[in-house]
Structures are given as C-alpha cells and as structure tokens.
Amino acid sequence: MQIAAILRRWIETLATLYLAWRETQRERQAVTLAFERGQLVVRGARADGKARADIQPGQTLSVDAARAARNSFVVLELPPDRIVTRNITVPTQAEKFLAGVVHNQIDRLSPWPVGNLAYGFTTAAAADKAAVEVRILMASRADLEAARERLAVHGLNADRIVAYAAASEATGEGEPVTLWSRASDASGEGLADAARLVAVSVGGVVALTVAFSLWALASTGLTRSESEDLAARVKTLQQKVQVSRGAAGTAPPAERAWRAKESAIASVIVLEAVSRALPDSAYLTEIRLEGATLRLAGLASDVPGLLAPLEQSGHLAGVHFSAPATRGPEGKFRFSIEAQVEPRIKVAEE
Secondary structure, eight states: OHHHHHHHHHHHHHHHHHHHHHHHHHTTEEEEEEEETTEEEEEEEEETTEEOSSSOTTOBOOHHHHHHHTTSEEEEEOOGGGOEEEEEEEEGGGGGGHHHHHHHHHHHHOSSOGGGEEEEEEEEEOSSTTEEEEEEEEEEHHHHHHHHHHHHHTTOOOSEEEEOOGGGTTTOOSOOEEEEETTTTTTSHHHHHHHHHHHHHHHHHHHHHHHHHHHHHHHHHHHHHHHHHHHHHHHHHHHHHHHHHHHHHTSOHHHHHHHHHHHSOOHHHHHHHHHHHSOTTOEEEEEEEETTEEEEEEEESOSGGGHHHHHTTSSEEEEEEEEEEEEOGGGOEEEEEEEEEOSOOOOOOO
16 A cells, blocks of 8 residues: 555656646747736737747737637736735745745735635845845735636636736836746646656556566577577587597598598699699699699690689689789790699599
C-alpha cells in the first residue's frame, strides 16, 4: 500500500511539472485582456517576447482578434474596484519565508473568508533597510469566477488572472500580481487528466523497456546456442583430423613414403616442365621455388606468349606476370613470372 501511495504521489508531481512546463511554453504567445466600460479590451499582446501585429493594444476584441487569442495564453486583468490592497512590513531576514508569512497573516488582513479568497503579493524596498514592504492584493473568488464566465462568453478561457498595485492601476503599467492561474489551481480535473497522461506514458516506457529486455535475453540465448553448435562442429572436425593423422601415422612405412612422395613437390619435375614449356628464344636468368610458389625471371622476344605454355604444362597454375616487362639487350624483354606448383604429382602405376 505504501509503494502505491509513493507511486501515485510521484505521478502527481510529474503531472504538476508537466502542466507548469506546458504553461511556460504557451506563455511565449500571450494576450492580456481587461473589461472596460462593458467592453473586452486588449491591454497587450506578445509572441516570443515581441509585440504581435495581429492584435494591437487598446483595441476592442473583434471576432478576428478573438479567434487569434484562442490559440494564445490568455491573461485577464481584474478591474481595480474588485481589488483590496493591504501593506505589511517584515524583517529582511524573513524575506525567504515571505510566502509563509503572508499565508499566516491573510486571514487577519482579508475582508473575505480564506476559502473564498484569492491573493498575490509583491515586494518593495522600505524606508528602513532592515525591513521589506509587502503589498498584498486580494480578490473574492466569486469575482474571479464571474470574470472567467464573462470571458467565456467571447469563447475564451483565462489561463491567468492578474491585478496591478494601486500605484500603477491608472496606467496599467508595472509588474502584474498573479491572483489565480490554471497551473496553480491544477488540483482538480486538469491535474487528473495530466496524471493519467503521465501514467500512460510511464507505463508505455516500462512496457517498451521490458519488451526490449526480453528480446535482448532471447537474442543472447539464441547466439549462445549457435556458438555452442559451432564449437561442437569445430570439435568434431578436429577429432576427425586427429583420427586421420593417427591413421596416417600408423600406416606401414612404405605406404607413408608413397603418400609423402605424392604430396611433395618434385623440383626436378618442375624444372623439366618449365624447360619444355619455354620456347628456344627465351632463357632464364633466375628460377626460385619457395614452397609451392615458383618465380621465374629472364629474357624473351615474345613475352606474352610465355604464359599459355607454362599454364598448359600440367604442373603450374595461376601463371601471371609479377612485374611489367622491360626492354633488354638485343631487342629482348625482361620478364618476371610467378606461378603456383600443383601440390600433388601422381606416380604412374605399372
């Protein structure tokens, strides 16, 4: 039960943060409205910190302006005659606890019951440097609801309701004081919807994580199985090779000699095959046999015609020039040829 409560509290915290982030994003495109002489008037409009061209301050909200404002962050300015202002002074040391101080004093300062009250405050430097002057602006929740209903008639929903301190009520300038905001009042249906969205998102992430983990485990098991099969096949081949070597080692000496002779490269036979394959107009200056690789160098008048006879000798394979031919003395060309000697030379049976 305790784990469920902690999880629910965590989801509500994430939902609150999500609502605050969404309000911050929407606040980049804001429009401030106020009721003056029964008309809804635009006080200010901005988009990403710049003045908007489609909604001008001071104009009465037209149909087109209302349509543009529906996609904006709507700030409603409460009329000054609906605001009650109180001033208190607190020590400078208590400035960091100012919200708690105001909350404890609000019941004494407000003409309305605390349950039917919305308030905000701002600070200013007092004459005494050791104190801070706090100006508290209060309004009845009934007046806030009535203002929101009047705004809804124009098809708009208030995201924030603000008021100005007495010094700037006449001009509408200065820093507004927030009395109500949709984010701070998110303990109702808005918070529940956001909490459900966060819960579904977290559940989806957890499900994807579990599915990926299961897939990784299955892939690891399959890879391990294939590795074990491959290792078993390699071991079987090694055993077969060892058995073959053992059988060859236990063969009679004469048979082992014939096998060694058949698998060995006879240099005499290779030299004989090369001498027969080369024409009389060609002669060798170098011949080397390194393992199964034969390298030839010499002079010839018809260098391209040397490859085919050597390939057709029956003892050489992969005959090719290992270096370009160059002109030598007496109109001949130097050549370098490389070939692979056939590893088995069968002895004819009688």
